[in-house]
Amino acid sequence: MRLRLLGALAALSLLPLSGTTAVASEIGWLDCGDGLRCAGVTVPSDWASPKHSTPITVNLAKLPARDQTRKLGALLVNPGGPAAAIPGFRLSKASYAELTQWFDVVMFDPRGFGAGDGVSCPSPFPAAVDSPLERKAFTDYREANANFARSCSPGMGPLVGKVNSWQVARDMNAIRKALGERKLRYYGNSYGTVFGQTYAELFPHNVERMFLDSVLDHGERRLFEWMAPMAATTERNLHRFAEWCAKAESCALYGKDALAVFDRVIAKAPVPAPGAGSGVTVSAGTIAARVADQTAERRWPALATALAEADAGDATALSRAPQQPPDNSLARTMLCADFPFDAGFVGHKAIEEQLRRTVAPRVGWADPVWGMTGHCDGLPKTGTHPPHPIRPVGLPPVLITSGSNDTITPVEHGKRVAAQLPGSRYLPATGGHAVYRGGNPCVRRHVHRYLTTGELPAPGTSCPAV
Structure with missing residues (x-):
């Protein structure tokens, strides 16, 4: 979930059913294909005013437990975005299959997304513009946002x-009640960790177990401190790329100092295309932004x-920037309600x-500023739920993990959130975004033990790369 890459998943059919539910037996589950x-x-x-507001429908999709007579209950899941979750669930249900040994895996679309009551805006939200920021581009973008x-x-x-x-957290509590669950078991990935x-x-x-994977910190209110770990991880990944090129014969820069090549290209800029x-x-700024976009391992050869x-x-x-499908969902609206950073051009x-001076001199500075927060400028500040530290009383221990090389939700975000949740455990893992869904066997083993028994990994435990 790089926030500049927000886009709803491809639309697939879903049949939402209306009717307020109170117990599991009252949910009118229907077969909707693909085993769901x-x-x-x-x-x-x-x-905030439930008795005087118009009702809406939140969509659910369930991958049933293999043995309904021995299941432990339901596990509510949101994979992030923010986006319609159920279409992707149809395509990626194999990554959740192990969980059906113990649970009905229940995916939900956040309010305003998906079929039925989901909102489709007349036009896509405007695509992010590259750093370095220029005043006219910023002004034009702000007006496009408005x-x-x-x-x-x-x-x-x-x-x-x-x-x-x-609002979504209260929807989740209503879902818990509708499923007939005394307490909530929840697995949130990426933006699902904000929920x-x-x-x-x-x-x-009301929490029994909560597993958060690839955490986006909703506790840090200072914009620089929120962005700096993203920039620093991007910069580290560039150095990892250079180390790979020095050793891998498949690298087009094999045997060369890739950082020196990058510096030379920047010095030559503007470069003909x-x-x-x-x-x-x-x-030079565009080159830095393009390189920042490609520091994930799968993009190293290109x-x-x-x-x-x-x-x-x-x-x-x-x-050219990587092509992204147009997104006319409420992704930008929800993101900027939860993270209403609006520092203006000067800020x-x-x-x-x-960032360029202290954290990420080559490329890390070029992506987070505009791609992660600048796109909230110009949006109305209504219905916001901005970042703030939390100290929940009575919360059981939460299991949290993040990939060491994840520029989208960096490890520092996960550690900060773990520090706010008393008794919780941060499980370091080598890898990128969405560690559990990525198939890391060590992470999966600890997650399954935690979700089924409540046992956390021992202090100091970490998980290697796949």
Whole structure:
């Protein structure tokens, strides 16, 4: 879930059912294909005034436990985004299959997403623009954001100002009751960890087990401190890429100092990009942003080739941002309600320069400032639930993990959240985003033991790469 890459998953069919539910037997589960059972739970559009608000439906999809007579109950899951979760559940249910040894795995679409009551805005939210920030680009982007919000608002109906994790956590509690569960078992991944943190704050006594994977910290209010770990991890990954190139014969820069090549390309900028059009050149800032986008391991071969070509005088491969499908969902709306950072041009520019000076001089500075927070500028500050530290009383121990190389939800975020939740355990793991779903056997073993027995990994435990 890099926030600049937010986009709803491909739409697939779901049949939401209306009707307020109180116990599990009253949920009208229907077979909806792909081995799933689907239903819906009716909730107030505004939990601050439930008796006077229009009801909405939250969609559910269940992958049933293998043995219904011996199951431990339901495990509520949200994989992140924020996005419609159920379409992706259909495609990735194999990654949750082990959990059906013990649980009905129940996925939910956050309010405003998915079939039925999901909102589709007239146009996609505007795509992020590269750093370094320029005032005109910032001003244009801010106005585009405001236009997106204005165009989307009429279709939101009663959800205007009601799409945030505070409302979603209350939806989750209604789902818990509807499933007939005395206490909640929850597995939140990526943005789903924001929902988990809010639920832990609001309903600590209703939690039985909670596993948070790839955590986005909703406790840090200082923008620089929130972004710095993302930038630092991106910078570290560039160094890991250079080490790989020095050893891997498949790298287009094999045997070379890849960092020196990068520095040389930056020094040459602007670099011609003939494949992008006659007279097109690529600036140093754009090169840094493109490289920052490609520091994940799976992209290293392409990054090496692009740098080799740019070093030879052709930066075509570094001239364009990765193509993302247009997203006309409420992803931007929910993100910016939970993280309403709006530092303005001067504030963002100062953070960009501070990151470049103190944390990530080559590439880490080029992505988080605009891609992670700048895109909230211009959106209305209504119905927000901004970051704040929490100290939930009565919460049982929570299990938290993050991948060491994850630039999207860096390890520092997970550690900070673990420190706020008394008795919780942070499980370090080598890897990238979504460690459990990525199949790390060590992480899976500890998660299964925790979810079924409550036993946490021993202090000092860590999990190696797959």
